Each structure stands twice: as C-alpha cells, then as structure tokens.
Amino acid sequence: xxxxxxxxxxxxxxxxxxxxxxxxxxxxxxxxxxxxxxxxxxxxxxxxxxxxxxxxxxxxxxxxxxxxxxxxxxxxxxxxxxxxxxxxxxxxxxxxxxxxxxxxxxxxxxxxxxxxxxxxxxxxxxxxxxxxxxxxxxxxxxxxxxxxxxxxxxxxxxxxxxxxxxxxxxxxxxxxxxxxxxxxxxxxxxxxxxxxxxxxxxxxxxxxxxxxxxxxxxxxxxxxxxxxxxxxxxxxxxxxxxxxxxxxxxxxxxxxxxxxxxxxxxxxxxxxxxxxxxxxxxxxxxxxxxxxxxxxxxxxxxxxxxxxxxxxxxxxxxxxxxxxxxxxxxxxxxxxxxxx
Amino acid sequence: xxxxxxxxxxxxxxxxxxxxxxxxxxxxxxxxxxxxxxxxxxxxxxxxxxxxxxxxxxxxxxxxxxxxxxxxxxxxxxxxxxxxxxxxxxxxxxxxxxxxxxxxxxxxxxxxxxxxxxxxxxxxxxxxxxxxxxxxxxxxxxxxxxxxxxxxxxxxxxxxxxxxxxxxxxxxxxxxxxxxxxxxxxxxxxxxxxxxxxxxxxxxxxxxxxxxxxxxxxxxxxxxxxxxxxxxxxxxxxxxxxxxxxxxxxxxxxxxxxxxxxxxxxxxxxxxxxxxxxxxxxxxxxx
Numbered sequence: 350x351x352x353x354x355x356x357x358x359x360x361x362x363x364x365x366x367x368x369x370x371x372x373x374x375x376x377x378x379x380x381x382x383x384x385x386x387x388x389x390x391x392x393x394x395x396x397x398x399x400x401x402x403x404x405x406x407x408x409x410x411x412x413x414x415x416x417x418x419x420x421x422x423x424x425x426x427x428x429x430x431x432x433x434x435x436x437x438x439x440x441x442x443x444x445x446x447x448x449x450x451x452x453x454x455x456x457x458x459x460x461x462x463x464x465x466x467x468x469x470x471x472x473x474x475x476x477x478x479x480x481x482x483x484x485x486x487x488x489x490x491x492x493x494x495x496x497x498x499x500x501x502x503x504x505x506x507x508x509x510x511x512x513x514x515x516x517x518x519x520x521x522x523x524x525x526x527x528x529x530x531x532x533x534x535x536x537x538x539x540x541x542x543x544x545x546x547x548x549x550x551x552x553x554x555x556x557x558x559x560x561x562x563x564x565x566x567x568x569x570x571x572x573x574x575x576x577x578x579x580x581x582x583x584x585x586x587x588x589x590x591x592x593x594x595x596x597x598x599x600x601x602x603x604x605x606x607x608x609x610x611x612x613x614x615x616x617x618x619x620x621x622x623x624x625x626x627x628x629x630x631x632x633x634x635x636x637x638x639x640x641x642x643x644x645x646x647x648x649x650x651x652x653x654x655x656x657x658x659x660x661x662x663x664x665x666x667x668x669x670x671x672x673x674x675x676x677x678x679x680x681x682x683x684x685x686x687x688x689x
Numbered sequence: 690x691x692x693x694x695x696x697x698x699x700x701x702x703x704x705x706x707x708x709x710x711x712x713x714x715x716x717x718x719x720x721x722x723x724x725x726x727x728x729x730x731x732x733x734x735x736x737x738x739x740x741x742x743x744x745x746x747x748x749x750x751x752x753x754x755x756x757x758x759x760x761x762x763x764x765x766x767x768x769x770x771x772x773x774x775x776x777x778x779x780x781x782x783x784x785x786x787x788x789x790x791x792x793x794x795x796x797x798x799x800x801x802x803x804x805x806x807x808x809x810x811x812x813x814x815x816x817x818x819x820x821x822x823x824x825x826x827x828x829x830x831x832x833x834x835x836x837x838x839x840x841x842x843x844x845x846x847x848x849x850x851x852x853x854x855x856x857x858x859x860x861x862x863x864x865x866x867x868x869x870x871x872x873x874x875x876x877x878x879x880x881x882x883x884x885x886x887x888x889x890x891x892x893x894x895x896x897x898x899x900x901x902x903x904x905x906x907x908x909x910x911x912x913x914x915x916x917x918x919x920x921x922x923x924x925x926x927x928x929x930x931x932x933x934x935x936x937x938x939x940x941x942x943x944x945x946x947x948x949x950x951x952x953x954x955x956x957x958x959x960x961x962x963x964x965x966x967x968x969x970x971x972x973x974x975x976x
Contacts, residue, residue, distance in 0.1 A: 405782055452964045458781050459724040463914045464963060467956040470911055474956075478949045589907075593789055600786065630801045636794025643787045644775050 366514055376506045381622055382615075383506075386513045387574050389614035390520045392595040394567025399596075400605035401528060402560040403540030407592055408449065408465040411472035412442045412565040414587035416572025418476065421489035421582045431495045435573040442569020443562045450561040454554060457543075466589065473587040488583035495577050503577075513574055517611075520567055525607060527563065536560050540605075597635060600642050603649030612651060691822040696940045702829045702898075704936025705836025709891035710909055711916040711928040712843060713884030719860030719923035720880045723773060723784045727791035728888055729910025735761040735889025736896045736905060737799050740810050750813050750893075757889035764795070765885025766878050774877070792906075800903045812897035832894045839890065840929055843883070847925065856880055860923055908952055915959040 373379055395409045416438035423434035453464045476483045483489070495503035495512065503509055527533050535556050538546040547553050576582055595610075598617055603609025621631050646653055710732055717725050738760040739753035748756075772787050814827035847853040859866040859876045867873055892905075899905065916935050920927025935955045943951035 399782070403782070405785060452960065456963065459785060460918065462785060463724060463918055464959070466911060467915060467959050470908075471953055471956045471960070474950070474953050478953075590793075593793060596786060596789065630797045632793035632797035633801055636790045636792070636797060639790030639793070640772050640787045643779070643783045643790070644772070647779070647783055 370507045379506045379510050383510045383513045385615045385618045386517045387571050389611050391568045391571035392598045392610040392614045393520050393524050394564045395595050396599050396610045398560050398564035402536040405462045406465045407462050408469035409568055410591035411469040411587045412568040413572040416442045416569030417576040417582050417586050420573045420576035421492050424493055425489050438573030439566045439570040443566040446562045446565035450558045454557045469589050476587050477584040492576050492580040603651030606651045609649050609651040696944050700937035700940035701833045704933035705832050706891050706895045707936055708929045708932030709887050711913040711932050713887040714913050715917045715928040716880050717884045726788040729906030730792040730795035731761050731885050732888040732892045733906040735892035736901045739893040740901050754893040757893045758886040761885040761889030762882040765881040769881040796903050808901040810896040810901050828897050912955045915955050
C-alpha cells in the first residue's frame, strides 16, 4: 500500500539534494536552499523536544543564537579558526541548555513554555545590551568563511551548500538513530503521559534533560552553520519569531515525525520565495494557516498520510508483525500519534 | 526622597498597565486554561484602533479609547469562536500554537495596513504637574487613576453581579457551573470580550507615553505572563499584586541598577522565583 519504501524514499531525497546545485539556475536558489537546510537542522532539534518529548521550548531560537554567537565571537574577536569554533557551538548551546533545563524542566506543560519564553527574552536582551561581548545592536560583521579543507573551498556557494547538506544528513541520521532506540521510546513515553512513564520506572528529569540538551545541541550547531554561512549576526537571530517559524515548519510537515519537519522547513521558505509580495507580510497568510492546521490537520502532511496508511493496514487486518513496519520512517505507534 | 517618590509613581504607572493586561490574561486562563499568547497582539490592536480613530478620523482621545475597547473585544470574541472553541478538547500544545497563529496574523496585518513605522499617539493630557518637587506628566496620573478605576469596576462586576459570578463559578469548576445551568459558551465569550477590552484600554492609556508599533505587545505580554505565573494562573488578586510588583521592580531597577537592563528584571525575577519555588509565589500546588 505504500507509495515507496522508506529507505528508497530517503535515498531518492538524498539524490535530489545532491543533484540540486546542478539543477538550480543560479546561486540565489542555492542560498535559499542552504538557509532552509540550516533552519531544518534547528527544526529537527525542536522536533525532538516538542514533537517526541512533548515539551514546547520557546527559547529554541535563543539557543541557535548562542551557537551562532559562539562562532561569531570566537572567530572575529579571538581569531579562532571557524572549524574549531563551529565544533564548540553545539556544546556551548548544550552546556547552557543543561542549566536552563534543570530549572525549566521542573515545570510542566505551558508553564514550561512560558518559562522558556522568558529565558528566550533574556537571551535576546542580553545579546542586544551586552555590547562588550556581543557588539550589541551593531552585530558581528565579517565572520570568516570556513577555511579550506584540502581542495574544498568553502567560499564557493556550491561547496557551502554541500557542507550544510552534509550536516543536515548527519543530523537526520543521528535523529533517526535516537528515535528508533530505547531512548527515543522513552522520550515518546514521556510525551504520551509522564505519570505513566514515571510508573514504568523512567527517570523523568534525567530523560527530559537529555532530550532538551540534545535538542538545543542541534540548534546550536545550526546556529554555528548559520554564522559561517551568512557571516553577519545581529540580535534578531535570537528573536522568538524564529521559533515560531520553526513551529510552523514542524506543523506543516508533521510534528513528531522525522520527515515532517524537513519537509516543512524546505517547502515553506520556497513558498514564501514565490510569493515575494508576502515576504514581509507572510504571517498574514501563515498565521491563519497555522490555526487551520492545528484545527483540521494537527498531524501535518506526513502525520496525516501515515495515520491514513495505518488505518488502511488495520482495515486489511494484515498480520500484526507487519503493522509496525508500515511507519518505519516515523516510529510513533498508532496511539503515539496523539502527541503533546 | 523625592527621587524615591518619583520612582513609586513610575512603578504605579507601569504596574497599572501591566495589571490591566495581566487581568485579561488571567481571566481567560481561569475559564479555558489556555495561555493566550495572542493577548499581546490584542493589546497592540487596541493601540492601532485608537490611533486610527484619533489620527485619521480626528475624534478625541476618549472616543479612541472606547473604539479600541470595542474593537479589541470583538477581535477577542471572534478568535474565541473561530479558534479556541473548536480546539477546546485538543491537547494544550495545539492551543498555544493556535494562539501564536493569531498573534502572528494580527501583527502582520497591522504591519500590512500601517507599515513598520513607529507612530505617536496624541493625548490631550500633555501637561506636566508638579506637587512640591514631584513632577508628573498628567498622562501618567491618568494611567494610575484609570487603572485603579477599571480594577475596582472589574472587582465589583465579578463579586456583585450575577453575570460576573458566572465567570468566577466557571473558573472554579467547569462541570459544576454547567450543572447549575451556566451557559459555558456565553461565559467564555463574555470573558474574552472583557479581557480584550481591558487589553485595548491598557494600550490606549500607555501608548501616548510609549509609541505605537507592531511589536509593542511583545514585552508587555511576556511580562503579563510573568505576572500571572507569579500571582497564580487564574487568580484576579494575584494579577493585580503581581502587576504592581513587576511595575515597582522595573521602576526601581531602572533607576537604581540600570536602564539598559530594566526589561530583563521581570524575567530574571521569574527565573529566580521559579527556580526556588516551581509552584509560583502565591499559587497552591505544583504546576
């Protein structure tokens, strides 16, 4: 009943992505795609804590800014090489995430969201006001491009595209490994009901904290890539609106699935590209879209498709062993689709 | 001493505005258990509605305020009907995301109509009053007076009228309220209307000493969240006291610590308090 086998599907996507620079007409298209990939990495991170673990972190773009400023400050003010600073970016975000996590994860549901919203504001305001460290509203200019590795010249748009793509594929693969492991199941158990999860002997705090740190690690890494790609940083990177953007990517594609956030993060920027008039006012359209999605299509494109497949499979009463295979690109079991 | 009193007055001004916004938020939370992120956009919509009435239609300030209250109450009720009502049985995450959708729509809408510029709202109360060493712009006194008046009015409405009592009843126990024949739909709409009207009026009071711009609601709403978390979600007295605490903390913080960091104070306070007491300052039971 499946359109294509998941592995074939992912390989097809990879081939398309590898071929994209040769199909794209100009560098501008490459820029749009690379930026979309960077945000896709951050969205994959947000999906781990929100889609799989059920905690909506509104400081996510703040952590992306931390990763970006780690690279910006270390390369511009301290002359560190990009690669070294970039390697640190994810860990700095996860390190700060540890301290934010131990405080914020004691709160549940929307209290957690409100708390992280405030944390995000503190990050934004600190970046804006702490001029001696972050250059304030002027921003950090002239961040060096990644240094060449052998024959690879990372000032070329095409090599940059492949660099970003490499990290996107790596992130997706790691995320695939996480959500298919016992750890991923643990996260989903917490999402589906933390009392039940606790009764099963799951240490809530430790697992939520781990999910949170992993999630912001991806965000920090995306921030580091962003710094090396855009090569200019302002406090705006930390703005909560970027978290809202990522939320939309997640919802359009399908929250709590692997493919969904990727699909959303790539398709929505392209849609806005083609509706140029909308650039600035995109939320006049996307705000209501977000509401309609939540009301009528809460599992997004991928989630709805998978649910339908599962229903068909259940109707045909296939042998139970085959049923879990149906959604191997998304490990959420049927009742698991009831996330949040 | 005069400087100190000056800060007290500033604190009262800020506290008044914050209390009005937080009151609407806490009322809606009490009824629906929804943290309404769109409330900040309602606040912004109120300022723009009044700006339009005063600047374009040439009516006076009080018509502006009335217009803002009515407009925002309408927007608020419509969003309850179209968005929150269909979602009443959905998980909490969906509520939050939907309210963010409304917020983004209203902000982008205001920007599409009025542009990204900052606007100044005219007020008839430009005088500077002085009482022995204390200087006070009349608009600030108006804010304090009006906020006090509205808070008292709201209290009387909730405590002394049957309609007000239905709101309180529903906040206390939804099923119980339904059992004694309270129409949940009507109460929800009424609550959203009151919350919207309060946010709209708060915006019109505060806009003349601030400015009118599309993201003006961001900080106010985030602080209002801080206030109702501190004061206990759904608690009316908590919102008033919390509003004053944050108002004073900011006024004194800006003066004695640093103007640059005054906006962080409220958030730092929340982080500090929730780190020590995850259940909030006045709330009973854990969140």
